[in-house]
Amino acid sequence: MVTIKDIAQAANVSASTVSRVVSGNPKISKHTREKVKDTMKSLNYLPNQAARTLATKHSNTIGIIQKSGSIKDRQNPFVLDVLSGIFSECKNHGYSTIPTTNTQSKGIELEVQEMIHYHSVDGFIVLYSKKDNPIIDILKAHALPYVVIGKSLTNDEVIHIDNDNVRASELLTRHLIDKRHKNFLFIAESGDYEVVKDRIAGHLKAIEQESLVTDIVYFDKNREHIRSYFQGLIDYRALPSVVITSDTLLNHLVLSIFYELKLHIPTDIQTATFNDSYLNAFASPPQTTVDIYPKLLGEVAAESLLNVIQGREIVGFNKLIQTTIIERESTTTIQEV
Amino acid sequence: MVTIKDIAQAANVSASTVSRVVSGNPKISKHTREKVKDTMKSLNYLPNQAARTLATKHSNTIGIIQKSGSIKDRQNPFVLDVLSGIFSECKNHGYSTIPTTNTQSKGIELEVQEMIHYHSVDGFIVLYSKKDNPIIDILKAHALPYVVIGKSLTNDEVIHIDNDNVRASELLTRHLIDKRHKNFLFIAESGDYEVVKDRIAGHLKAIEQESLVTDIVYFDKNREHIRSYFQGLIDYRALPSVVITSDTLLNHLVLSIFYELKLHIPTDIQTATFNDSYLNAFASPPQTTVDIYPKLLGEVAAESLLNVIQGREIVGFNKLIQTTIIERESTTTIQEV
Numbered sequence: 001m002v003t004i005k006d007i008a009q010a011a012n013v014s015a016s017t018v019s020r021v022v023s024g025n026p027k028i029s030k031h032t033r034e035k036v037k038d039t040m041k042s043l044n045y046l047p048n049q050a051a052r053t054l055a056t057k058h059s060n061t062i063g064i065i066q067k068s069g070s071i072k073d074r075q076n077p078f079v080l081d082v083l084s085g086i087f088s089e090c091k092n093h094g095y096s097t098i099p100t101t102n103t104q105s106k107g108i109e110l111e112v113q114e115m116i117h118y119h120s121v122d123g124f125i126v127l128y129s130k131k132d133n134p135i136i137d138i139l140k141a142h143a144l145p146y147v148v149i150g151k152s153l154t155n156d157e158v159i160h161i162d163n164d165n166v167r168a169s170e171l172l173t174r175h176l177i178d179k180r181h182k183n184f185l186f187i188a189e190s191g192d193y194e195v196v197k198d199r200i201a202g203h204l205k206a207i208e209q210e211s212l213v214t215d216i217v218y219f220d221k222n223r224e225h226i227r228s229y230f231q232g233l234i235d236y237r238a239l240p241s242v243v244i245t246s247d248t249l250l251n252h253l254v255l256s257i258f259y260e261l262k263l264h265i266p267t268d269i270q271t272a273t274f275n276d277s278y279l280n281a282f283a284s285p286p287q288t289t290v291d292i293y294p295k296l297l298g299e300v301a302a303e304s305l306l307n308v309i310q311g312r313e314i315v316g317f318n319k320l321i322q323t324t325i326i327e328r329e330s331t332t333t334i335q336e337v
Numbered sequence: 338m339v340t341i342k343d344i345a346q347a348a349n350v351s352a353s354t355v356s357r358v359v360s361g362n363p364k365i366s367k368h369t370r371e372k373v374k375d376t377m378k379s380l381n382y383l384p385n386q387a388a389r390t391l392a393t394k395h396s397n398t399i400g401i402i403q404k405s406g407s408i409k410d411r412q413n414p415f416v417l418d419v420l421s422g423i424f425s426e427c428k429n430h431g432y433s434t435i436p437t438t439n440t441q442s443k444g445i446e447l448e449v450q451e452m453i454h455y456h457s458v459d460g461f462i463v464l465y466s467k468k469d470n471p472i473i474d475i476l477k478a479h480a481l482p483y484v485v486i487g488k489s490l491t492n493d494e495v496i497h498i499d500n501d502n503v504r505a506s507e508l509l510t511r512h513l514i515d516k517r518h519k520n521f522l523f524i525a526e527s528g529d530y531e532v533v534k535d536r537i538a539g540h541l542k543a544i545e546q547e548s549l550v551t552d553i554v555y556f557d558k559n560r561e562h563i564r565s566y567f568q569g570l571i572d573y574r575a576l577p578s579v580v581i582t583s584d585t586l587l588n589h590l591v592l593s594i595f596y597e598l599k600l601h602i603p604t605d606i607q608t609a610t611f612n613d614s615y616l617n618a619f620a621s622p623p624q625t626t627v628d629i630y631p632k633l634l635g636e637v638a639a640e641s642l643l644n645v646i647q648g649r650e651i652v653g654f655n656k657l658i659q660t661t662i663i664e665r666e667s668t669t670t671i672q673e674v
Contacts, residue, residue, distance in 0.1 A: 061398075061433045075615050077412040083420075088438035091448070094457065096398045096433040101425035111428070223619075225642050252619045259621035260666075282560075282589045284596035284621040329597075335644065 011039040015237050062090055062305060063121035064099040065135055066130040068108055069191075076249055077277035078294050079127070082149065085298020086125060093306050095122075109134055122309045125301050129153065129160070145308040149301050149320040151194040152318055159304045161319045163292045165195050165274075168323040169202030169244075172272060172290055175325055176242050177210055178336040181270070184214035185240035187226070187254065189247050196246045199274060203244065215240070221249060227257045234261065241334060242270040248279050248289070255283060271330045286328035293321050345646050348376040351561040399427055399642060400458035401436040402472055404465040405445055406528075409490065413586055414614035416464070422635020430560050430643050432459075443554060446471055453479050459646050462638050466490065466497070466531040482645040488531040489655055496641045500629045502532050502611075505660040506539030506581075509609060509627055512662055513579050514547055518607070521551035522577035524563070524591065526584050533583045536611060540581065552577070558586060564591045564594045571598065578671060579607040585616050585626070593618055608667045623665035630658050 008015040013036060020028050021036040028036075041297050064086060066079070083099070090097055096120060100111045112135055115121045124139060129150025139146045140156075152160040173184070186203050188196050200216055207214045228317055233239045245251040251273035255265070263269050265285055273280065276291035307314065340445070345352040350369060357365050358373040366620065367375075380481050401423060403416070406492045425435055435458060437448045449472055461476060466487025476483045477493075489497040510521070523540050525533050537553055544551045556563050570576045582588040588610035592602070602622055610617065613628035637656055 055381075059433075075414040075417055080417045084438060091435055091438055094455070096396075096435045096457070096477070097427055098433045099424045101421060101428055118431070127537070149580045221619075249615065249619075254615070256619045256621045256623060265522055278586065279589070279616070282558075282593045284593050286593060 007036065007039050010043060011036050027051060053323045058122050058309070059120055060094060061096045061098055061121045062086070062302065063112065063115045063124040064097055065108065065112060065124055065126045066100050067193075068103060068105045071245050076247075076275075076293075077279055078248065078275045081277070081294035082127060082298040082301075085295040085300075087298075088295075088301045089299045089302035089306070095306065096303075105134070109138060112138055116144060123147075123305050125149065125298075125305055129162070130192060131194070145305060147301050147305045147308070149297050151198060153194065153248075157314075157317055159308065159314065159317050160318065161297055161301045161304065161321065162309075163297070163323050165198035165323075166202040166205070166319050168274070168290050168292070169196055169199040170206045171202075171323075172244065172274075172325055173203045173206035175327075176244075176270075176272065176331060177206065177212065179331060181242045182212055183240040183242075184212065185243045186214060186216045187243060187245045188216060189250055190218040190220055199246050207304065219250070221253055223253060224255065226254065230257060230261060230263070234263075239263075239269055242272065242331065245271070245273045248273055248275045248277060252279055252283070254289075259284065263332050266332045270332065276326050280326075280328070283330070284305060285330055288328050288331040289326050289328055293323070296321050344373065344376050344380060345389050348373050368624065394503055395459050395646070396457055398432060398433045398435055398458045399423070399639065400449065400452045400461040401434055401439045402445065402449060402461055402463045403437050404467075404530075405440060413584075413612075414616055415585065415612045415629075416440075418614070419464060419635040419638075420633035422632035422637075423639045424635075425632075426636045426639035426643070432639075432643065435453065435501060438623065442471070446475060449475055449612065453481060457546060460642050461640055462486065466499075467529060468531070482642060484638050484642045486634050486647070488535060491530065494654055495650075496651065496654050496656065498634055498638045498641065500634070500658050500660050502535035502660075503539040503542070505611070505627050505629070506536040507591060508539075508542045508660075509581065509662055510543035511573055512542045512664075513581075513609060513668060514549065515605075516668060518579045519549055519580075519671075520577040522580045524552045524580060524582045524587055525553060525555050525557040526587055527643075556587070560588055560590060560594065564597065567594060567598060569599070571600075576600075576606055579609065579668065582608070582610045585610055585612045585614060588624060589616055589620070592624075596621065602667050603669045607669065613663050617663075617665070620667070622667055625665050625668040626663050628661045630660070633658050 004018045006017050007018045011018070013032060017028065017032060018036055021033050062084070087097060098115060100108045102108045102111055112124070123144055124146040124147045126135065126146060129148055131153060140169070147159040147161065149161050151162050152158070186200060186206060188200055203214065210258045217229065243254060245254055251271060254271065258265060258269065264273055272288040274290045274292065276289040280287040300321065303321065341352050341355045342354045348355070350373060354365065354369060355373055373460065401420070424434060434450060437445045439445045439448055449461070449531060456654050460481055461483040463472065463483060463485045466485055468569060482498040484498065486498050487493070488499050523537060525537055540551065554566065580591060582591055588608060595602060595606065602608055609625040611627045611629065612631070613626040616625040617626045637658065641656065
């Protein structure tokens with residue numbers, strides 16, 4: 001078996017230098033690092049991950065902190081895409097992952113405290129941003145690095161990966177204004193999430209610029225509540241021309257209610273939402289959405305966290321991922337009467 | 338800091354016995370194991386995971402092998418539920434996970450070979466069952482334990498966790514026959530998956546017992562192909578009274594096509610499918626489905642694999658998880674003419 005000593009001898013460096021290269025120490029020059037890595041390759045050396053963990057006191061594992069909520073919230077295709085980006089980037093760097101699995105906030109806090117206590121992770125990715133989040137307080141109280149997928153709420157030097165949700169929502173609303181919509185309704189997911197606040201802010205910005213009418217209503221994913229709200233709008237002949245939902249799962253529920261109320265899209269009412277996935281592409285009918293590139297969000301989050309863990313230099317703490325409007329059958333240009 | 342020596346002294350056993358308890362060695366008697374664990378608890382001993390890895394030559398990590406396919410296939414809520422069960426069980430036992438992330442078979446094979454080569458996992462969970470799967474050949478060629486979520490195709494002593502898909506499909510078809518359906522269509526996902534074959538077999542069993550009519554057609558998730566097929570059935574007035582799809586994502590696409598073709602459910606045609614999730618509960622209209630308890634499938638798979646890894650006795654290599662028919666608005670009793 002090839003050992004670190006053999007590599008050191010062959011590369012003409014000290015064993016501790018080889019060890020530093022293996023552990024990803026940033027203080028090793030590029031020249032030395034490449035020389036050592038080439039030698040490893042030519043001698044067919046496989047660093048033993050467990051030995052590496054002890055040597056570096058790293059577990060080579062990343063904790064993933066999911067948002068609390070019901071099973072339904074957790075089946076969001078957005079989450080699977082973000083996770084897939086994280087898994088892919090972690091695997092490429094030899095890292096494994098431990099996602100939280102509790103659905104209640106308190107349970108998730110306990111999970112995170114356990115991971116910290118048992119040194120089972122080197123850092124965390126938080127999948128959402130929310131004001132006064134006790135999880136962030138726990139992370140701040142410990143020395144472990146973390147990054148957040150979502151908006152930065154303070155000026156701390158913590159990396160946040162986000163879309164420009166204000167701008168994305170403003171552009172979606174403008175797009176609908178260009179299609180001659182004048183009467184809007186924005187259905188927002190309750191729960192005080194920053195992403196929802198940003199999407200409302202962007203929507204209002206576009207509406208105010210054109211002096212148009214909108215309503216912002218907050219709902220849980222409760223079929224009865226949303227149905228009776230729309231039944232009321234039908235009864236009072238107060239239906240908007242287009243309904244924007246803050247998230248794909250809410251949109252999916254709204255479409256199911258419209259089917260029941262026999263409101264046909266796009267003839268009786270129109271719809272648009274955020275977070276593009278197969279759910280929108282195959283919806284009844286296919287939905288106009290904003291693609292927020294969730295897999296890329298996950299990849300950049302994992303890459304950024306690994307940079308922090310491995311002591312690389314950080315350039316910029318706020319990273320914005322692009323967004324794209326995807327137009328489908330659920331919105332059309334309104335014909336002038 | 339409390340060491341293994343301190344525990345050994347306090348529990349009046351040898352240090353190697355403590356080490357064996359920590360590594361989950363099955364040769365330690367229950368009495369000794371409990372004595373050592375109680376001593377650990379009373380002395381507040383935290384086994385260092387990395388030290389444990391070296392001592393046991395275990396990485397305390399599980400590889401998860403996903404099925405190949407497009408991004409759309411991967412956003413299946415079924416997958417997220419299975420993963421959530423695996424994550425939860427692994428976390429409870431201090432294990433982290435590395436899921437494959439490639440979408441092509443060849444790429445997944447490489448990922449698996451790398452995980453084996455670098456000793457980065459202690460075992461694998463394969464999320465599907467398929468004949469002549471090269472991944473299974475790779476796993477068989479190495480000493481690493483694995484379990485499969487899906488049907489057992491050989492008599493090898495490999496644990497398979499599955500639903501009784503033949504029986505579940507037979508019961509769903511019988512349920513529809515009881516609702517006086519006489520004209521069936523079964524849309525099957527192409528790709529030679531065992532679960533699809535079983536669901537077709539169960540469907541045919543119920544149909545043959547009653548001498549009824551059915552058609553089995555295979556489709557990829559291709560909107561154009563499925564739409565022109567149904568356009569043909571409409572043109573020839575040959576629509577079935579109910580369409581069963583082998584999977585939720587296919588069902589989702591079929592509903593979108595029916596919306597476009599103005600086929601109203603349940604008045605013009607009815608629908609039912611497998612793998613219950615929010616996608617069916619919130620569909621247009623809500624769908625009759627078979628719940629296959631995917632989170633439980635994941636939990637039992639992870640628990641079984643950890644039993645094999647930790648050398649516990651295995652009782653039974655085929656584990657069946659229950660299924661339940663969930664009735665919703667997409668199917669109703671047909672009125673006699």
